[in-house]
Amino acid sequence: MAQQLKGEVTAKYDGQSYKLVLNFNALCDFEDVTGRNGLTLVDQIEAGEPINARDMRYLIWAALRQHHLDATVGLAGLIITHDQKAIRKLTGAEPGKSREAEELEPAQAPGEAVEPPNPDPPKPKRKTRQQ
Numbered sequence: 001m002a003q004q005l006k007g008e009v010t011a012k013y014d015g016q017s018y019k020l021v022l023n024f025n026a027l028c029d030f031e032d033v034t035g036r037n038g039l040t041l042v043d044q045i046e047a048g049e050p051i052n053a054r055d056m057r058y059l060i061w062a063a064l065r066q067h068h069l070d071a072t073v074g075l076a077g078l079i080i081t082h083d084q085k086a087i088r089k090l091t092g093a094e095p096g097k098s099r100e101a102e103e104l105e106p107a108q109a110p111g112e113a114v115e116p117p118n119p120d121p122p123k124p125k126r127k128t129r130q131q
Contacts, residue, residue: 009089011060013079020079021066022059022090029062030055038062045091056080056087063090 008021027038034055041059044051061076080086 009086011079011083011086011089013075013082018064018071018075018079019067020060020063020086020090022063023066026059026062026066029065030059033062034058042091045087060086060090 007023008019010017010019012018022042027042030036030038030041036055038059041051041055057073057077057080060080061071061073064071064076064079
């Protein structure tokens with residue numbers, strides 16, 4: 001399990017500063033959209049294990065949403081593209097220990113919005129007893 005989350009870091013893109021917060025709510029947002037365990041992902045990053053580009057982008061997106069509710073997944077990708085240490089800064093992983101994803105998805109052009117999946121997925125249906 002992740003020893004400790006770094007908390008808040010600032011990343012810059014296109015002359016603007018963005019506050020990223022990796023907290024319990026951010027991990028839940030990540031889990032809601034990916035179906036993956038957020039703490040396991042943070043452990044992978046801290047251990048220097050490779051992670052896929054999509055998970056990296058959604059983790060940054062979830063961390064962005066804590067202070068920037070209108071942040072898009074595309075913006076998260078641009079931040080990663082321009083500040084490749086953002087994941088390490090956010091998770092507190094030691095520089096040089098974590099490896100970057102081998103293939104990053106193409107970044108969105110500035111101003112091109114990409115909508116994230118619904119962070120409030122439908123609730124599972126209750127099973128009823130059959131008598």
